[in-house]
Amino acid sequence: MPRGNRDKAKQNLVGYLFISPWLIGFIAFTFWPFIRSIYLSFTRYNIVTEPKWVGLANYKMLLTQDELFYKSAWVTIKYAIVAVPLGIVAGVALALLLNINVKGMSVFRTIFYLPSIVPTVATSVVFMWLLNPNIGLVNRILAVVGVQGPAWLSTSPWAFNSLIMMALWGVGGSMVIYLAGLKDIPVHLYEAATLDGASSVKKLRYVTLPMMTPVIFFNLVMGIISAFQYFTQAFVMTPNGGPEDSTYFYSLYLYNRAWKYLDMGYASAMAWILFLVVIVLTGLVFRTQKKWVHYGG
C-alpha cells in the first residue's frame, strides 16, 4: 500500500477509535433496539420470555379493533396541528422582538430562553400548581378581572388547551435558532429595500420572512417530530389520559401498553406505525420546501 494511503487509513482508524464510545452506544442502545423492534412488532412479547411469532395480528388489531389507538392518534395529530404552527409564530415573533437593538437586550433573551432549559417534569409540576382551579395563579388572575377560570386539567377541552398553552412556555429554544437566522440575513437586502422605499411591514414580508424560511423549515420538521412523540407533560399532568381521554396522547398509550399491560409486541407495532407516519409527514414537508423555502442570500 502506498505510504499516503496507509497514512489515510491510519488517520481514519484513529478517527473511528475516537468516536467508538459513541458508535458502540449508538449501535447497542439505538440502532439494535430499532431493528429488533421491527421483529418484535410481529410477536407476542413480554420482555422476559421468548417472543412468540403472531404475524400481522398486532397490526390488524390496532387498525381494525382498537378505538383508543385512533383516539390517541387523533389527540396527537390535533396537538401537532395546533402547537407546531403556534410555536413557529410565537418563536419568530419573539425573535423579531428580541432582535431590536435596545439596551439590556441580552438580559431579555436570557429570560425568554431560560424556560426551555428547565426539565420538563419540573415545568409540568409547576404548571399543575399554576392551573389549580382554586388556588392556582392563573385562576386567581382571572378572578381579579371578574372571570371564573375553568378546572383546567380536569375538564375537557381545557386539559388539552392547557397543554397547548404550556407548549408556548418552551418556545425560547426555537427562538434562539430564529435569532441566529435573523442575524444571518445580509444587511444589504434591507438597504436595497429601504432605497426602494419599502415600509417595515414590507421588509418583514419580502425580506425577513423569506430569508428565515430555511430556519422555519428546520423548526417545522423538528416540531412535527417532537409533537408526535409528545409524552412527558401528559404523563405527569394527566397520567390516565385526562378527562374523557382528551389528553391521551399516542406515546402515552404506547407506554401504557408496553409497561402497564406488558404488551411489548403490540407497543412495538404502535411505535412502527408512529415512525412511518412521522417519516411520511416529514417527507411531505420536504417535498413542499421547493415552493416556499429560500436558500442563499
Place this chain on the structure above:
Amino acid sequence: MGKQIKKWFSIAFVAIVTVVVFATNQSTPRRYPARIPVRFWHRWQGDWEKQVQKIVDAFNESQDKYEVIALSTPASGADSKFIMGVIGGDPPDVMSMWNGAIPNMADNGFLTPLETLMSPEEKKAYFNDSYPVIRDSGMYKGRVYGITIGSDLYALYVNVKQCREAGLDPDHFPTTLEELERWGDKLNQYDKNGNLTRLGFVLSSLDYIAYLFGGGFYVHPDGTYDLNTPQNLRALQRIVDERKKLGFEKVLRFNAGLKNSAGAAAWPFMTGDLSITFDGQWRVEELRKFRPDLEYRVYPVPPPAQNGKPLAGTISGNFMIVPSSAKQKEGAWEFIKFWSGLDDPNRAAKFYNLGGWLPLSPAVTNSPNFQAWLKENPQFKAFLQILASPNCKPMPAIANLQFLNDQISRAEDQAVRGTVTPKQALEELEANYKKELDRRRALGYDN
C-alpha cells in the same frame, strides 16, 4: 514561591474534588457486611418509609444470617422499575407490590410461586389460617404469588363535632345509604358564590361501591364475566345522581383546592374540609399520630335500602412478591414470614400497627399486641368487621386486571361527567373488556 504555592493549591483542590466525587458515589456502607444481603424494594415514602425501616431493622436484629437492605421506589413507577430490574438481571430479592399488578407479572413468569418456599407446616398454616379474602388477593391460577404485609379496605370517617353542630348524632349513624346522603346534604357548606367550602359526603369509587349494591366486578374461572350487571348499573346511577345534585364542577373545584390527600399529615379530613369521607384503614394510625385531639368515628358504608349488601367491598394493598430470578429467595422468604406473622403473629402485630395495615390472619388480630393496640384505636374495628365479612371480595385474579381497573375508572369518570349515561358507560366497559379479551386470546393468552 507564589507560583509554587498556587500550583500546590491547585493539586490539592483537584485531589479534594476527586475524593469528594468518588466518596459520595459510594452507596451507604452496610451495617452487617458479613451477612447475606437481601435486597428489598418497597413503595412507601415519607413517614411510612420510616415505619418500614423500623420493621427492616427489627428483622436484621432478630437473626444473624441475613441483612435486609431496603430501597424506597416511587409508587407510581414501581411496577416498571421492578420489571426493568428483572429484565436487566438485577431484580430485588423481595418487593412489596400493589396487588393489582401481580396477576399480570405472575402470568408472564416474573414471579416465584411462594408456596415453593414454604415448609409443609407453613403451607398448612397459610392456607388454613389467613383471612380468605386477603389470601385470595395474592393468588393467581391456584398459586400464591403475593403475601400481604399491608392490605387495605375502605370505610367512612366521621367528624363528630361537625355532625353534632349540624344536629346529627354520630353515635346513631345511618343504616342506609339514602339516609347517609341526607346527612351529607346537611353537612355541606357553601360560600356566597355557591362554591363548596366543606363537603359533607359524596359517593364515589364504583370499583368498591358496586359490592354494596350486590354487584361487583367478577371474571369467573371459565372466562365468563359479570361487569355490566343491573346491580353495577344501580351503583353507578347513584354515584352520578349524587354528583349531579352537588354539581360536578363544584365537587371537582373543591377537591382540586384541597391539600394533597395522599399526604399523611395533610389529609383534608384532619383539617375539617371533609365531614364524612370514604378512606382507608391506615388513616386511623395517622389520626392517632397527627391529630390525636380530633374526635371521629369510623363506620362501614351503609348499603342502599333495597337489595343492598352490608360490609361489602374489595381488598387492595401491598403484597410481598419474590422475582423468579431473585438471587436470595430463602432470605426473602424469612423476611416475608417475619413481617407477615406466619411464624410469630404476636410479634408481627406490631408491624401491622406501625402502618395501620390489615393483618394477614385472625391469629395476628387476636394476638395480645394487636388487641392492645385495638383498645387504643377502637375505630379500626370497623375495618376488621368488613375484612371478616363474606361480602368482602378479592379483585378478579386475571392477567389483564390493570386493563379492567382502568376501564372501570374510565366508565365512572365518563358517566359522572355526563359524557355518556351510566348504562352506556357500563355497556362500553363490557364491550372494551370483551374486545381486549378476544385480542389476548387470539394472541394465545388465557385471560
